[in-house]
Amino acid sequence: xxxxxxxxxxxxxxxxxxxxxxxxxxxxxxxxxxxxxxxxxxxxxxxxxxxxxxxxxxxxxxxxxxxxxxxxxxxxxxxxxxxxxxxxxxxxxxxxxxxxxxxxxxxxxxxxxxxxxxxxxxxxxxxxxxxxxxxxxxxxxxxxxxxxxxxxxxxxxxxxxxxxxxxxxxxxxxxxxxxxxxxxxxxxxxxxxxxxxxxxxxxxxxxxxxxxxxxxxxxxxxx
Numbered sequence: 001x002x003x004x005x006x007x008x009x010x011x012x013x014x015x016x017x018x019x020x021x022x023x024x025x026x027x028x029x030x031x032x033x034x035x036x037x038x039x040x041x042x043x044x045x046x047x048x049x050x051x052x053x054x055x056x057x058x059x060x061x062x063x064x065x066x067x068x069x070x071x072x073x074x075x076x077x078x079x080x081x082x083x084x085x086x087x088x089x090x091x092x093x094x095x096x097x098x099x100x101x102x103x104x105x106x107x108x109x110x111x112x113x114x115x116x117x118x119x120x121x122x123x124x125x126x127x128x129x130x131x132x133x134x135x136x137x138x139x140x141x142x143x144x145x146x147x148x149x150x151x152x153x154x155x156x157x158x159x160x161x162x163x164x165x166x167x168x169x170x171x172x173x174x175x176x177x178x179x180x181x182x183x184x185x186x187x188x189x190x191x192x193x194x195x196x197x198x199x200x201x202x203x204x205x206x207x208x209x210x211x212x213x214x215x216x217x218x219x220x221x222x223x
Contacts (some may be wrong), residue, residue: 009111019125021118024139119146123153124165126214171206178202178209179221 016022119142122130128150135143157164184196189208196202196212201221212218 007107010107013111013114019118019121021115021134021137023137024115024142115142116145120149122146123150126216127165127211128154129215131215166207166210174206175203176206176209177221178204178213178218180212180218182217184212184217 012022119138122134123146126134130138130143130146138146153164178201180196180198180200180202183198186193186195189204194202194204196218202209209218209220213220
């Protein structure tokens, strides 16, 4: 069935928990002639740097659709038929391949766009350094995208002299008690250093603790 592989990508996005990513998929693997060729090459250009089984399979499917489409169009031209007005089996065959190209392109773009939105949200949730369990789910191009996105935010924050990563609503207490969940080691916080060992309790400035909380390295301790 045409477009089945591409549609599986969207089903994967739909079944994912909000704000979470599944590993980058490496297992599932009317119109005028000119417009169809443009759509075909747009697909190839957009995804030429994305290498995985699923994309290889979908791109191969796009190659096949484009080949079949152009073959049918050439056949109609050789028969001196007007490709704009003729309505025969070759016309409808070409239309099916053309629409399949468009559908595959939309599925691929939707898959990448939705993953990109989640990747952007990680910058605000966990900070500029992604935990290993998240990194291993990303394609290398997605890791580069996250790096560039973080750099752009850092540059904007520096230029505007405003920290966009803190809560918009000021906390009632600038200090919180936290429990360390993983061994972090010796860390410099302002004018002093503190040893953050697993299960130790500390009374820290909220702004100092937030980066570790967002990375899952510590939690607020409520008595």
